[in-house]
Amino acid sequence: MxxxxxxxxxxxxxxxxxxxxxxxxxxxxxxxxxxxxxxxxxxxxxxxxxxxxxxxxxxxxxxxxPSPHRVTPACPVAAKCGGCQLQHLSYEGQLAFKTKKVKDHLERIGGFSGISVGYAKGMEEPWRYRNKAQFPVGGKTGEPEIGFYAKRSHRIIDTPVCMLQNEVNDRIVKIIRAFLAEYEIPLYDETIHRGLVRHILTRMGRRTGEIMVCLVVNGRKLPHCDVLVERLREIEGMTSIVLNVNTDQTNVILGTEVHVLWGKETIRDYIGDVQFEISPLSFYQVNPLQTQVLYQTALDFAELEGNETVLDLYCGIGTISLFFAQKAKHVFGVEIVPEAIADAKRNAALNGMNNADFAVGAAEDVIPRLYEEKGITADVVVVDPPRKGCDSVLLDTIAAISPKKVVYVSCDSATLARDLAYLCPKGYTIEKVQVVDMFPHTVHVETVVLLSHNKTNN
Ligand SMILES: C[S@@+](CC[C@H](N)C(=O)[O-])C[C@H]1O[C@@H](n2cnc3c(N)ncnc32)[C@H](O)[C@@H]1O
Structure with missing residues (x-):
């Protein structure tokens, strides 16, 4: 044809x-x-x-x-860099796009109709919001290229300034760039697995102002590192300068070995009133302001009164668990990564919270087993799965436990819609849907959904 x-x-x-x-x-x-x-x-x-x-x-x-919503991207490399996909669309246009994306998925994939989707909660100032940066390093010795990968490739786009990162990153990168050039430090070439410096990772505590710089190296030592430490220490808030050893031929950025060059191994930050200790290896949400909006939305949906038992499934380092533990009787978090659970327990102790417990394992294994063996119950179940969504075995068990409320926090509205279509016929109704913009200028979108058990509605 x-x-x-x-x-x-x-x-x-x-x-x-x-x-x-x-x-x-x-x-x-x-x-x-x-x-x-x-x-x-x-x-x-x-x-x-x-x-x-x-x-x-x-x-x-x-x-x-042109569209009335077209704007000139604020970043000069926006069209080449793979980081932002929507800088040419006004921020208001981006929020409308994200709201529509969730509604479309609920209708087309979930088969729902007539659902009211809360307009995306955006940022007042949607720039410079990230508290974590990961810059790949490459180029010829003496002429470092530091920036971001081009769209769909591993070619580095040299980027002296990124409009999504905290301004202090521009200074950090400038100092490291000059140091690498001056001392002709070998730069990593992933095609032949040679060279030393692979990535620069920075993290900052928004509330505390504490800063961490981590150089990921294909080796165990950084020549002249005392000079670099001296220069980086000039930056106000510098708290931790570390080397991360990654000698593997892999796309994974970080290795597991960390050496402190100066200061502490961790920095601290807050989400609301809850304090967290963050290591270079910990997962921590990258937009602290909107994380609070996201968690507060989830907490408001749960309407806790203080006597509830909450399950927080896919809990990471326990950020939602500890946020909810402020208002619940008891929270039980489950997460597959053992190091994250170690962080969650440490952070519970740091905040003097003794009403939160955690277990390591796949939620779809741990929860069915606890239900079969111990008949666990819950008033509220929170799920915050990775993009692939929840396992159906877990959704079956949640339906069997039949909590009054399920709060689904999702970073992929397509799998969210699929999971809701699976869970709702087992006794749940969608009460509220709220979109939250955690990642301005990208197509990514977070959604919080409140489901209530049908028998509680009667
Ligand atoms: C989107 S993150 C949410 C983390 C946390 N709730 C937060 O807000 O920081 C999803 C988490 O699920 C974990 N995970 C992935 N598969 C899992 C599984 N089958 N069972 C339990 N946790 C899992 C990941 O390691 C990750 O920490």
């Missing part, structure tokens, strides 16, 4: 929709074409680069009529 478009030909088309990855969508003679970088309400000139039976992909050549 002849398609209405031909590969390598240019066309003029109108963009009518935006896809879940931020790409513009339009039709040419009824044939759907996806165009990265184009926005709804735009008329564009497009080069068709790939065709399939029912749809194709185009390269944006020229914007003939």
């Amino acid at each position: 002849k398609l209405p478009v031909e590969k390598n030909q240019t066309y003029t088309m109108s963009i009518t929709d935006i896809g879940t990855n931020g790409e513009g969508i339009g039709r040419i003679d009824g044939y759907t074409v996806f165009v990265e970088g184009a926005l709804p309400e735009e008329v564009i000139k497009v080069l068709i680069v790939k065709t399939k039976k029912h749809f194709g992909y185009g390269k944006l050549l020229e914007i003939l009529e």
